[in-house]
Amino acid sequence: MTETPFLSHFSPQWTRPEALEQILVQRESLLSDSVEKIRESIVTGNKHHLLFIGSRGAGKTHLITLIHHRLQQADLLDRARFAWLNEDEIATSFLKLLVLIYRSLSERYPDDFPASTIRALAGLDPLAAEDKLGQSLLRDLGNLTLVVLMENLDSLFRTLPESELLRWRAFVQNHPVFATIGTAQALFAGVSERTEPFFGFFDTRHLEPLSVEDARLLLKNIARLQGKTELLEFLETPTGKARVAAIHDLAGGNPRLYLIFSEFLNRTSLNELGASLRGNGGPPTDQLLPGAPPLAHAAPAGNRPTALPPRTPHPGETDRRGTVHHAGHHQRTTPATAGHALPAFPVARSRGLLRTG
Amino acid sequence: MRHVKYHHTQMSSNPGGQLAPNQIVGRDDLIANMWSVLEGRSIYMNDLRRIGKTQIMVKMHSSPPSDWLTAKCDLGGIHTAAEFATQTYRLSATALSDTQRVLRSMNRLLGQAGGLEIAGLIKLPDGTPAPWKEVLRRTFDDVEAAMRDRGSGHRMLFLWDEVPFLLSNISHRESPEVAMQVLDMLRALGQDHDRIRLLLTGSIGLHHVLTGLKAQGYNGSPLNRMDHVQPGPLTPKHGVELARTLLQGDGIRCDDWDQCATELASAVGHVPFYIHRLVSRLPKADTATPKTIQDLLDREITADTNDWDLQHYRDRLRPYYGPDEKLALGVLDAVAVNEPLDFQAMVREVNLSGAVDDERLRALLKLLCQDHYLTRTSENQYRFYLSLIRRWWRLSRNLS
Numbered sequence: 001m002t003e004t005p006f007l008s009h010f011s012p013q014w015t016r017p018e019a020l021e022q023i024l025v026q027r028e029s030l031l032s033d034s035v036e037k038i039r040e041s042i043v044t045g046n047k048h049h050l051l052f053i054g055s056r057g058a059g060k061t062h063l064i065t066l067i068h069h070r071l072q073q074a075d076l077l078d079r080a081r082f083a084w085l086n087e088d089e090i091a092t093s094f095l096k097l098l099v100l101i102y103r104s105l106s107e108r109y110p111d112d113f114p115a116s117t118i119r120a121l122a123g124l125d126p127l128a129a130e131d132k133l134g135q136s137l138l139r140d141l142g143n144l145t146l147v148v149l150m151e152n153l154d155s156l157f158r159t160l161p162e163s164e165l166l167r168w169r170a171f172v173q174n175h176p177v178f179a180t181i182g183t184a185q186a187l188f189a190g191v192s193e194r195t196e197p198f199f200g201f202f203d204t205r206h207l208e209p210l211s212v213e214d215a216r217l218l219l220k221n222i223a224r225l226q227g228k229t230e231l232l233e234f235l236e237t238p239t240g241k242a243r244v245a246a247i248h249d250l251a252g253g254n255p256r257l258y259l260i261f262s263e264f265l266n267r268t269s270l271n272e273l274g275a276s277l278r279g280n281g282g283p284p285t286d287q288l289l290p291g292a293p294p295l296a297h298a299a300p301a302g303n304r305p306t307a308l309p310p311r312t313p314h315p316g317e318t319d320r321r322g323t324v325h326h327a328g329h330h331q332r333t334t335p336a337t338a339g340h341a342l343p344a345f346p347v348a349r350s351r352g353l354l355r356t357g
Numbered sequence: 358m359r360h361v362k363y364h365h366t367q368m369s370s371n372p373g374g375q376l377a378p379n380q381i382v383g384r385d386d387l388i389a390n391m392w393s394v395l396e397g398r399s400i401y402m403n404d405l406r407r408i409g410k411t412q413i414m415v416k417m418h419s420s421p422p423s424d425w426l427t428a429k430c431d432l433g434g435i436h437t438a439a440e441f442a443t444q445t446y447r448l449s450a451t452a453l454s455d456t457q458r459v460l461r462s463m464n465r466l467l468g469q470a471g472g473l474e475i476a477g478l479i480k481l482p483d484g485t486p487a488p489w490k491e492v493l494r495r496t497f498d499d500v501e502a503a504m505r506d507r508g509s510g511h512r513m514l515f516l517w518d519e520v521p522f523l524l525s526n527i528s529h530r531e532s533p534e535v536a537m538q539v540l541d542m543l544r545a546l547g548q549d550h551d552r553i554r555l556l557l558t559g560s561i562g563l564h565h566v567l568t569g570l571k572a573q574g575y576n577g578s579p580l581n582r583m584d585h586v587q588p589g590p591l592t593p594k595h596g597v598e599l600a601r602t603l604l605q606g607d608g609i610r611c612d613d614w615d616q617c618a619t620e621l622a623s624a625v626g627h628v629p630f631y632i633h634r635l636v637s638r639l640p641k642a643d644t645a646t647p648k649t650i651q652d653l654l655d656r657e658i659t660a661d662t663n664d665w666d667l668q669h670y671r672d673r674l675r676p677y678y679g680p681d682e683k684l685a686l687g688v689l690d691a692v693a694v695n696e697p698l699d700f701q702a703m704v705r706e707v708n709l710s711g712a713v714d715d716e717r718l719r720a721l722l723k724l725l726c727q728d729h730y731l732t733r734t735s736e737n738q739y740r741f742y743l744s745l746i747r748r749w750w751r752l753s754r755n756l757s
Binding site (some may be wrong): 029033036037041044045046047048051063094127128143163167170171172173174176186189191192194195196199200201202203204231276314 | 370371372373374375376377378379380406407411429430431432433434436437454478518519522526622630633634637641642661663664666669673
């Protein structure tokens with residue numbers, strides 16, 4: 001019996017990249033363009049610093065997971081090293097940021113970036129430690145390019161004082177061997193205001209919400225991936241399209257919502273859900289349609305179904321032996337956790353429409 | 358060592374990133390002129406943020422004339438005079454590493470028998486930090502001697518970026534007095550070492566830092582002996598060339614490449630960073646036209662949340678000009694609508710009531726030019742320094 005591919009709702013980096021590729025909609029051009037820019041950073045002296053901006057659930061991690069995945073090609077692996085920082089770890093100084101980067105490299109490339117380098121910093125004053133670690137990083141990197149993936153860059157900028165931001169920026173400017181792939185939930189002053197050290201430093205790209213058609217394609221891709229042929233066919237019908245449009249009014253084009261819906265959708269539930277949202281016995285539309293809080297904001301980080309497992313190895317990372325690491329299915333969202341994520345969706349919860357298909 | 362060979366026949370947009378020297382275009386004449394100036398004196402380069410000062414340094418550092426040695430460093434992360442001196446020593450040692458010449462004077466200071474520890478700071482054999490003035494002076498002496506050994510005409514250039522941040526950092530972390538001492542030391546070292554030149558620049562104008570230091574009692578003029586260079590935007594020819602190259606490199610569809618490139622470069626004032634940025638934001642799915650380019654730019658710069666931050670030029674008028682803020686607004690409004698304007702026309706536009714003294718207006722115009730709002734043409738007329746700022750000014754203030 002073929003196992004249904006796992007699609008993590010909150011941590012796409014734990015989903016197999018092949019599955020993420022199969023369900024990707026709307027952003028193929030952005031993805032391929034971004035991959036090309038980082039590829040150029042790896043093989044030429046041009047270094048790009050990309051920053052993807054989108055609200056929670058907009059697909060930022062999905063996107064950078066695929067950028068990372070597509071860069072894992074033989075012709076690039078010998079020319080670059082990848083440091084994917086754990087989004088839950090916060091740096092309060094440039095030294096701490098260097099430690100996070102080096103530790104990430106050490107876990108992935110232990111022969112090139114020995115863990116003893118960080119242990120050897122013990123007892124040094126911060127300035128000396130920063131200097132020593134910076135020199136070690138550059139030495140161990142050799143003439144390769146370091147691609148740093150940093151999620152929640154806006155949080156990092158909030159915790160780093162300006163003096164530390166200046167140290168970081170100077171280090172990057174003095175050693176043009178870095179390319180950056182960052183994400184943020186919104187444009188933030190640290191990159192958008194002229195008086196800030198990093199003004200204009202990042203090539204920012206806003207993730208557009210899904211259109212109705214994008215959403216329908218996403219649901220189709222997921223249905224195809226999960227072998228839900230009946231739902232797939234229904235999504236091609238005028239009624240199916242109308243039902244997706246009704247959901248779109250509520251979901252506001254947020255990809256995560258469709259991913260969550262998809263787990264509990266079948267032909268019947270989609271039809272009933274869409275009909276409810278169109279006013280056939282559903283709640284007043286002013287509770288559900290534009291103007292109501294987008295559902296994407298209804299799932300605070302603390303409500304995530306499970307915490308991320310320990311840092312090693314990073315999801316989706318390919319170690320030097322070519323092994324790709326992924327999480328098991330323990331992170332699958334349950335109807336209960338999805339219910340927590342959808343407090344503003346009374347009709348679906350009260351009518352029991354969110355059920356496994 | 359792994360060597361990578363990559364044939365990239367096209368340039369693609371890279372707003373804010375670090376460009377390879379061969380992709381920094383349109384600056385060759387300026388750079389040639391700067392090398393010529395450096396034969397005689399050091400340079401202070403000042404201009405608006407994102408005009409391309411750092412890229413100019415990168416290009417100069419990558420291909421200096423044969424009798425020049427260069428060392429480049431962003432000093433924005435340095436917070437003490439001792440760190441700065443250490444960094445200068447390191448830069449010099451690295452730059453001279455391919456020669457037989459060693460930094461003899463510094464080695465005498467540090468002692469041959471060991472005790473030298475470099476980890477952000479140079480320390481003497483007894484473990485105490487080396488005096489920063491002594492490190493700077495001996496390093497300059499050693500570099501001067503090394504250049505003399507190389508033969509007549511050989512010189513070394515320190516390309517120092519973010520010098521205003523360095524001074525501001527030192528002023529805050531140590532004291533304004535130490536920042537003043539660094540400035541004086543650099544001036545003195547520049548006078549005493551004829552084979553060493555400095556090229557200083559930064560994101561913010563050094564004059565802002567100097568103003569703060571003068572308020573603390575500083576009375577030096579560290580920039581007096583330096584040539585002042587304002588790179589400005591690219592020439593229209595180079596701006597259009599860059600725009601066309603990037604449009605093609607990014608795979609943007611255009612019905613007429615020349616029209617689109619000309620419109621795009623002109624709309625952002627031929628500033629390379631803005632050319633890169635605007636190209637990067639053109640939708641690839643659509644065919645670009647001069648109108649769609651203009652519309653996109655207008656949406657970008659007037660959006661409630663945007664990363665062009667042209668509002669900065671409005672907001673800083675009050676702190677910069679104080680009681681003359683309203684007069685400055687009047688001048689900028691008049692130039693935005695009617696540029697170019699000569700002085701008499703300006704008087705007619707902004708001084709209808711006759712309440713403003715001509716000399717006060719002249720002084721204000723001078724400041725507006727210094728702060729890169731306006732520029733004075735060879736015909737003695739005033740216009741906006743950047744057409745992008747003028748464009749935003751007219752949109753944001755609803756001027757026709």
